[in-house]
Every structure is written in C-alpha cells, then in structure tokens.
Amino acid sequence: MEIQEMMFVIFFIVMSSAATEDVKKNLTCTEGGSITLPDPVVESGFLSYGRTVIATVTDRISRIWEESFRDRLLWNNNTGLFTITGLQRDDSGIYIIDPKGGGVPTSYQLSVYEPVPTPSVNTSRVSADSCTVVCFVEKAHETTLYWIKGEEILNQTSTGPSLPLTVDKQDFSSSYRCVAANPAADEKTLPVNIKTFCSEENNTDEKSENKRQVGTVLIAIVVFLIVIAIIIIIGIYFERQRRKWGSQSQDSIKREGEVVYTDVLITDERNRQGGNLSDPSPAVEGSNLTTVYDKLEVHRMALTDTDTVENV
Numbered sequence: 001m002e003i004q005e006m007m008f009v010i011f012f013i014v015m016s017s018a019a020t021e022d023v024k025k026n027l028t029c030t031e032g033g034s035i036t037l038p039d040p041v042v043e044s045g046f047l048s049y050g051r052t053v054i055a056t057v058t059d060r061i062s063r064i065w066e067e068s069f070r071d072r073l074l075w076n077n078n079t080g081l082f083t084i085t086g087l088q089r090d091d092s093g094i095y096i097i098d099p100k101g102g103g104v105p106t107s108y109q110l111s112v113y114e115p116v117p118t119p120s121v122n123t124s125r126v127s128a129d130s131c132t133v134v135c136f137v138e139k140a141h142e143t144t145l146y147w148i149k150g151e152e153i154l155n156q157t158s159t160g161p162s163l164p165l166t167v168d169k170q171d172f173s174s175s176y177r178c179v180a181a182n183p184a185a186d187e188k189t190l191p192v193n194i195k196t197f198c199s200e201e202n203n204t205d206e207k208s209e210n211k212r213q214v215g216t217v218l219i220a221i222v223v224f225l226i227v228i229a230i231i232i233i234i235g236i237y238f239e240r241q242r243r244k245w246g247s248q249s250q251d252s253i254k255r256e257g258e259v260v261y262t263d264v265l266i267t268d269e270r271n272r273q274g275g276n277l278s279d280p281s282p283a284v285e286g287s288n289l290t291t292v293y294d295k296l297e298v299h300r301m302a303l304t305d306t307d308t309v310e311n312v
Contacts, residue, residue: 024094027110028184029087037097037108040080044100047073047082050093055082087112111183113142118188119180123197129169131198135178135190136162146179167194 029035041047047055054066055073062075074083080099084091092112098105117137124132135145145163147154149171157163167176172194181187 034085036083042080148177
C-alpha cells in the first residue's frame with residue numbers, strides 16, 4: 001500500500017510541476033495562527049511544501065508524511081480542505097495542492113509574519129499653538145504605523161519604528177488613533193487623547209532638557225568643590241612643611257650660636273701686665289672649649305680724672 005502511495009505521489013509531482021509555475025495565490029498569516037488552503041482534495045491527491053510531499057489523500061484517507069507537520073496539519077474529509085495550525089516563520093514558502101481526477105494543481109505563496117505589537121505614544125513637543133506626539137512600536141519588522149483622525153488616515157510609515165504627528169491647538173478635541181498593522185491584516189489600535197498627552201506636564205522634551213541642565217550644573221558644582229578641596233589639602237600640607245623646616249632652621253641656628261664662657265683670672269701684680277698668664281685649670285677631658293685671653297690696659301678704661309689714672 002505504501003509503495004502504491006509513493007508511486008502515486010511521484011507521478012503527480014512529475015505531472016503537476018510544470019503546470020503550477022504560473023498558478024500562484026498569495027496567502028498571509030500571523031505567527032501562531034492557522035490558515036486553510038482554499039482548494040480541496042476530496043477523493044485522492046496530495047499536498048506538497050516546495051518539492052517535499054507532506055500529505056496524501058487516497059480513497060478519502062489522509063496520511064501525513066512530514067514529521068514537522070504531523071500534529072499541525074488537518075484534513076477535513078467532508079470539505080477536502082487542508083488546514084495548517086500553529087504557524088511558524090519558517091512555514092513560509094510555496095505549497096502545492098494537486099487533486100486527482102482531472103483537477104488543476106494550484107500553488108500558494110504563504111507568508112507568515114510576526115504578531116503586531118501594541119503601539120505606544122509619547123509627547124515630543126508642546127508649544128503655545130501646537131503639540132507633537134510620536135507613535136512607536138518596540139519591534140518594527142514588517143509593521144506599518146498609521147495616524148487616524150476620525151476615519152481619515154493622516155499619515156503612515158512603512159515598517160518604521162515611529163511615526164510623529166503634529167496637532168494644532170484647535171484640533172485637540174478631535175478623535176485620534178494610532179494603528180500598527182502588518183501585511184497579514186493583523187492590527188493593534190491605540191486611542192489617543194491629545195489633550196491629555198499635550199498638557200504642559202507631559203512636555204517630555206522640556207523636562208528632559210531641564211534635567212540635562214540641572215545635571216550639568218550639579219556636575220560643575222561637584223567638580224568645583226573637589227578642586228577647592230584639593231587646593232586646601234595641598235595648602236595645608238605645604239604650610240606644615242614650611243613650619244617644620246622653619247623650626248629645624250631655628251634649632252640649627254641656636255646650636256651654632258651658643259657661646260661658652262670661662263673664668264677670668266685677675267692678678268694684683270701690675271708688672272705682670274703684658275706678661276704670660278698662668279694657665280687656667282686643666283680643661284675638662286673631652287671638652288672642645290677654647291680659652292680666649294685678652295690684655296687689660298689702662299687706656300681702655302673710660303676714666304676722665306687724671307689723678308685717678310696716675311694713682312692706678
């Protein structure tokens with residue numbers, strides 16, 4: 001039985017390969033969703049993915065050949081339609097349905113897209129006469145953004161991450177919506193109250209600029225205080241060093257300027273003036289003292305009475 005089925009599959013692949021090149025239908029779906037191929041296989045036929053046969057129908061009995069589709073491919077024996085569930089991105093490609101019994105093989109180009117993320121809105125700029133808001137999505141791959149006022153599409157971007165909209169003040173009361181969509185007709189809509197987003201409190205640009213300015217001022221103050229602290233520390237250090245050096249210099253000067261005095265020997269004999277004086281007592285052992293002698297003469301004394309001088 002399996003041999004007959006395989007021969008059947010090979011036969012129909014050869015017969016239908018040329019006929020399916022120009023017969024294509026584009027199908028789109030979102031990842032995780034399901035899709036039903038519109039052409040049926042009622043009695044006998046097969047379904048292929050590219051050049052790989054993934055399912056056959058023989059005498060109203062279906063069989064799944066490809067393991068990756070075994071739990072995701074369903075065949076309705078009443079309608080003869082194939083349905084693929086749990087679609088993944090790598091399920092995108094060309095599918096061929098070839099019904100036995102004179103039916104025309106049909107090929108489908110299936111494209112599976114990521115789910116559309118829910119859009120978000122931020123305030124970009126608020127002025128006296130207008131307001132700019134920005135609609136954006138986290139993942140912009142194959143996602144189109146729209147701004148809609150009432151039922152009118154104002155602007156759109158093709159697969160862009162964000163879409164700005166400037167609204168005049170007189171239109172703040174109008175109804176606005178931000179819509180994110182993909183080619184599979186999957187859409188997410190976010191109603192936007194312009195009055196709420198365009199209040200002065202939501203002026204994100206001005207807030208950000210103010211924060212930047214405050215941050216810059218704080219950084220400058222901190223740097224200034226650090227510089228002042230460094231200068232003070234350096235000044236204290238050098239002042240201490242200066243005092244230390246000054247104290248050491250004064251101690252050195254005191255030690256160098258010390259004078260050691262010795263006793264002066266006085267004799268009553270006048271005729272010994274100018275003669276050699278007897279040596280003083282022996283110097284203390286180990287002493288470096290030097291004895292200085294001076295000759296005492298009468299004329300060095302500050303006397304004004306002549307008689308007194310003569311009597312001396």
